[in-house]
Amino acid sequence: MKWKPQIESLKAYQPGKTMEDVQKLYKLEKVVKLASNENPFGCSANVQKYLQETALSQAIYPDGYAKDLRLKVAEHLSVEPTQLIFGNGSDEVIEMIARALLDSGNNTVMATPTFPQYKHNAIVEGAEVREVPLDLKGKHQLGRMLKEIDDSTSVVWLCSPNNPTGEYIRHNELVSFLNSVPPHVLVVLDEAYFEYVVAEDYYDSLELLKSYPQLLITRTFSKAYGLAGFRVGYGIGSHEVISKLEPIREPFNNNSLGQGAAASAIEDQAFIKECSEQNREGLNQYYRFCEENQLHYIPSQANFILIDFGVNGDEVFTFLMSKGFIVRSGQALGYPNSVRVTVGSQEQNEEVIEKMKEFLKELKKTK
Known part of the structure; x- marks a missing residue:
């Protein structure tokens, strides 16, 4: 078959593990996905x-x-x-x-x-x-x-x-x-x-x-x-x-x-306005976490934040996934020491930030 030569090096899009996959892999009761920049509040009534x-x-x-x-x-x-x-x-x-x-x-x-x-x-x-x-x-x-x-x-x-x-x-x-x-x-x-x-x-x-x-x-x-x-x-x-x-x-x-x-x-633009406001509050939660822990981040106008942990992003990704939170490693995004986190609900943000703090404590022990 005469395939286009330029597609020989291309790879198909690789979606991350599903919530069900992670739940089974780590035997977790609850899994929160914060990897694909979806709206944590769902859609309009x-x-x-x-x-x-x-x-x-x-x-x-x-x-x-x-x-x-x-x-x-x-x-x-x-x-x-x-x-x-x-x-x-x-x-x-x-x-x-x-x-x-x-x-x-x-x-x-x-x-x-x-x-x-x-x-x-x-x-x-x-x-x-x-x-x-x-x-x-x-x-x-x-x-x-x-x-x-x-x-x-x-x-x-x-x-x-x-x-x-x-x-x-x-x-x-x-x-x-x-x-x-x-x-x-x-x-x-x-x-x-x-x-x-x-x-x-x-x-x-x-x-x-x-x-x-x-x-x-x-x-x-x-x-x-x-x-x-x-x-x-x-x-x-x-x-x-x-x-x-x-x-x-x-x-x-x-x-x-x-x-x-x-x-x-x-x-329903009132729903969009409310989601935007909640998103801004969520970003502020992450900003405070980063500043308290001297982590570099890029201020965001979207519904996600890129946080530099100073180590291989896969390490942060794997640790958080084992705790029930799916984020996106920066290894595949051009920022190898970072993770990209979708802004969730206030509760979801608080929970994943606590796990990030646990990761930082574990990291300090290894240094």
């Missing part, structure tokens, strides 16, 4: 009501255009319905972009470390990947990224807030960057954690879209909306950009339940 009251025919295809969801999202964002494209999670929107714009004759620019699917999809399409390291504070080095752009660049990826650091791009930085990017380059602004941002100097991407038609914004219902299991994401762009991507989209790519759940969820 609107969604539960929708699921209870809706009867769908499993034999009928979903609405391929996602009309009801499209209209509600368009109204919420004050954009035209034709400015939206929906995906099986924002992952699929990223895949559509790569498939439409990247090939062996061009290149793409991104930060590192960042969300790995940008690079993964670029490699699949055979494009040259140009990576610019984040600075010591976990920020995009936009000036250096600009220097990597040339006539063969098709896409630039910006993740803000960035995964795994939680850092964000400031309004003035982004405007300056967009003013310098050539018009032939699509700038993808990944805002998966947009709903958690509280920084006053964060940009208004929808307003910027009016002045920069080569901008494409991606968002998701998997994080703050608590609908990760339904896999609904979307892109917002100019009519021209969206019309080029639509033929790439798989037909019927959003299932009926996911469309209805997302349409119900977006109507």
Whole structure:
């Protein structure tokens, strides 16, 4: 078989151990997952009501255009319905972009470390990947990224807030960057954690879209909306950009339940506001822990925090997992001495912080 040579070195996505796996492995009564940046408060009551009251025919295809969801999202964002494209999670929107714009004759620019699917999809399409390291504070080095752009660049990826650091791009930085990017380059602004941002100097991407038609914004219902299991994401762009991507989209790519759940969820912005406030309180719990124990961390605008323990992140990961808390080791994220922890409920945060303190005590004994 004639496989693409560039996929020979690729590895399939490796999900972490399930809660059930960890429970059996360590014979635990309770396991808390704080590894995938899911919403610890679940989803809006609107969604539960929708699921209870809706009867769908499993034999009928979903609405391929996602009309009801499209209209509600368009109204919420004050954009035209034709400015939206929906995906099986924002992952699929990223895949559509790569498939439409990247090939062996061009290149793409991104930060590192960042969300790995940008690079993964670029490699699949055979494009040259140009990576610019984040600075010591976990920020995009936009000036250096600009220097990597040339006539063969098709896409630039910006993740803000960035995964795994939680850092964000400031309004003035982004405007300056967009003013310098050539018009032939699509700038993808990944805002998966947009709903958690509280920084006053964060940009208004929808307003910027009016002045920069080569901008494409991606968002998701998997994080703050608590609908990760339904896999609904979307892109917002100019009519021209969206019309080029639509033929790439798989037909019927959003299932009926996911469309209805997302349409119900977006109507409850009070729930999103409450989750954002609880998230900010949770982050403060981790900030206090880090400062009390002289641990380096990056202040986050997302629903997770990256904490540097000064030792192999796998050690921290394994210790916490043995105590019933699944986090994400920084070994696979470009920060080998860190772990990334999803902000949970107040109780979950308190519990995992206590186990982190136990780890630090054990660490001191070995030194």
